[in-house]
Amino acid sequence: MFLKIEKENEIGEKEAIEIELSEKLNTALNIQKAFANKPFIEVARGIGKMKIEDLITFLVCALKPGQMTTQAFRDLVMENVGMGDLFEHVGNLIQAIQYPGLTEEEIEKKVRTQQAKVKRMETGYQESSNLEPLSD
Secondary structure, three states: OOOEEEEOOOOOOEEEEEEEEEHHHHHHHHHHHHHOOHHHHHHOHHHHHHHHHHHHHHHHHHHHHOOOOOHHHHHHHHHOOHHHHHHHHHHHHHHHHOOOOOOHHHHHHHHHHHHHHHHHHHEEEEEEHHHOOOOO
């Protein structure tokens, strides 16, 4: 996945910088390690309560090597990204890790299908739990 950040150049014009982020399981492991070995999904569910530095750290964990230093990336984000965009970038990364290679539409379809399966399973369980035990 690519993170696109708009930055002003030396002559005041906006230019887009694209940074490649990894969406592999190693990224999920890096995130766990960066957040006191909490499970990835627990860290992901807590993004609404994270400090700005932690949100940036979340993205740093996915930074592919050789593009820029961690500090250069942090500086780029701090100087050019707003809060709404930061949350959006982190949310997009979470989705990309959970569903690598899928478009947003494909992810939505897959989530709806999974939710429907869970609902059918729950409904089936509830219906079967209302059955009376068989008599001998």
